[in-house]
Amino acid sequence: xxxxxxxxxxxxxxxxxxxxxxxxxxxxxxxxxxxxxxxxxxxxxxxxxxxxxxxxxxxxxxxxxxxxxxxxxxxxxxxxxxxxxxxxxxxxxxxxxxxxxxxxxxxxxxxxxxxxxxxxxxxxxxxxxxxxxxxxxxxxxxxxxxxxxxxxxxxxxxxxxxxxxxxxxxxxxxxxxxxxxxxxxxxxxxxxxxxxxxxxxxxxxxxxxxxxxxxxxxxxxxxxxxxxxxxxxxxxxxxxxxxxxxxxxxxxxxxxxxxxxxxxxxxxxxxxxxxxxxxxxxxxxxxxxxxxxxxxxxxxxxxxxxxxxxxxxxxxxxxx
Numbered sequence: 001x002x003x004x005x006x007x008x009x010x011x012x013x014x015x016x017x018x019x020x021x022x023x024x025x026x027x028x029x030x031x032x033x034x035x036x037x038x039x040x041x042x043x044x045x046x047x048x049x050x051x052x053x054x055x056x057x058x059x060x061x062x063x064x065x066x067x068x069x070x071x072x073x074x075x076x077x078x079x080x081x082x083x084x085x086x087x088x089x090x091x092x093x094x095x096x097x098x099x100x101x102x103x104x105x106x107x108x109x110x111x112x113x114x115x116x117x118x119x120x121x122x123x124x125x126x127x128x129x130x131x132x133x134x135x136x137x138x139x140x141x142x143x144x145x146x147x148x149x150x151x152x153x154x155x156x157x158x159x160x161x162x163x164x165x166x167x168x169x170x171x172x173x174x175x176x177x178x179x180x181x182x183x184x185x186x187x188x189x190x191x192x193x194x195x196x197x198x199x200x201x202x203x204x205x206x207x208x209x210x211x212x213x214x215x216x217x218x219x220x221x222x223x224x225x226x227x228x229x230x231x232x233x234x235x236x237x238x239x240x241x242x243x244x245x246x247x248x249x250x251x252x253x254x255x256x257x258x259x260x261x262x263x264x265x266x267x268x269x270x271x272x273x274x275x276x277x278x279x280x281x282x283x284x285x286x287x288x289x290x291x292x293x294x295x296x297x298x299x300x301x302x303x304x305x306x307x308x309x310x311x312x313x314x315x316x317x318x319x320x
Contacts, residue, residue, distance in 0.1 A: 011058060011059070012041075012044065012058045012059075012062070015058070015059045015062050015063075016037060016041075017115075018059070018063075019036075019037045019040065019062055019063065019066050020033055020034065020037050020114055021114055021115050022063065022066060022067070022070075022140065022141075022145060023036040023037055023066055023069075023070055024093075024114045024120065025119055025120060025125070025128070025140045025144060026067070026070040026074065026128075026136060026137055026140050027070055027073060027074065027077070028090030028091065028125050028128070028129060029090065029091045030091060030093065030114065030311075031091075032073060032077075033114075035073075036066050036069040036070050036073065037066060039065070039066075039069050040062045040065040040066045040069065041062070043065055044058070044061070044062060044065075060151070063147075063155070064154070064155045067137055067141065067155045067156065068155065068156070070137060071133050071134065071137050071156065074133035074136060074137070075133050078133070084233065084234075085232070085233060085234025085240070086230070086231065086232055086233065086234065086238055086239075086240040086241075087229045087230065087231050087240070087241075087242065088129070088231060088233075089122070089126065089229065089231035089301050089303050089308075090122065090125040090126065090129065091303070091308040092122065092270050092271055092275075092287045092289060092303050092308065092309075092312070093114060093116065093120065093270070093271050093272075093311075094268065094269065094270070094311055094312055095116060095268070095269035095272070116269070116271065116272035117272060118272070119140075119144045120271050120272055121271050121272055121273055121289075121291075122270065122271050122273075122289035122291070122301045123177075123289075123291045123299065124174075125271070126177075126229075126301065127173055127174055127177045128140070130173055130177070131169075131170050131173055132166075134156065134158075134166050135166045135167075135169050135170045135173070136170065137155075137156060138152055138156060138163050138166040138167050138170065139166070139167050139170030139171070141155065142163070142167045143167060143170065143171065149163045149164055149167075196273065196274065198292065198295060199273060199274045199290070199292050200267070200274040202221060202290075202292055202295060202296075202297065203267055203274045203275065203276060203290060204267060205217070205221055206218070206221050206276070206290075206297065207265045207267060207276055209221060210253055210254070210257065210265060211257075211265055213254045213257060213258070215247075215250045215251060215254055218246075218249075218250035218253060218254070219246050219247050219250045221296060221297055222246030222247075222249055222250060222296060222297050223246055223293065223296040223297060223298045224245065224246045224247075225244075225245065225246070225298070226244075226245065226246045226249055226296075226297055226298050226299065226300070227242050227243070227244050227249075227298070227299050227300075228242065228243040228244075228249045228252070228299070228300040228301075228302060229242045229243075229299075229300070229301050229302070230243075230302040230303075230304055231301075231302070231303050231304060231305050231308070232304040232305055233304075233305030233306075233307060233308070235305055235306055235307065236285075236304050236305070236306060237304075238302070238304045238305075239252070249300065260280070260285070262280050262281070263278050263279065263280055263285065264278070264279045264280070265277070265278055266278075266279065268287075270287055270288070270289040270290075271289055273289065273290075274290070275287065275288055275289045275290055276288040276290070277312060283313050284309050284312035284313045285304065285309075286302050286303065286304050287302070287303045287309060287312055288300055288301065288302045288303075289301045289303075
């Protein structure tokens, strides 16, 4: 028995979680992330055995291929999203531990292999969407996964100095996005559990006020300069432009609830943080991720495109 080859094969297959984590942060879509990972494995197994044996680090080889595939996908995605109806948001991820059965679509779902941490929060992913493809790939590799610039330079076929500049540009975008939010980036070091507990409490109050149609209570929970972005993809009704201002958002939410009676609001983890899910007859209609500063909601990202809610509908139906 060739135990050396078996160990090498196990090691190659063991890279899948890391590669999926990497690709989701680069692409914002579990399906596209899985496609990128599958493409890397297809190229690996298409190589003659002798060439595979000559690869000193299969993990590094697979990371390089996945990153390059993501770079190509991001380039074409920018063109596709220019034709997208309304605002485009990343596909939201559920926490499989909250759903009966241990996962939204079973253990084979690529979303089950994505680690839910601060680098997959909707706030973070939305800023990543503002980066150029090269900025995003380099920033994710260096600032999220801590790859050194000389290694990244080989992956993206640029100089290490160019990669440093791309990562620096990415950081400026992050800072610019957070600057109006009262220095939230500087507050990131606060205890995570305290932050989650605060957000969960605000989300619960927000849910109750929304269910009651209490505009005054909603306004009190929203920052006066809050923004809500909805993604319907042209497939369902959704605001095609951001709704700005706490009072306007509160009125919009109450009006939306009046036009869609029978909605059930559930408190669920959305991309690792407390959020809300709206269902009708067990089918998920909206997944809302929220961002808080000083106990008030500053941003709401409402994903309504049914093509992005398949995992939530499958889970929600069981949970409803």
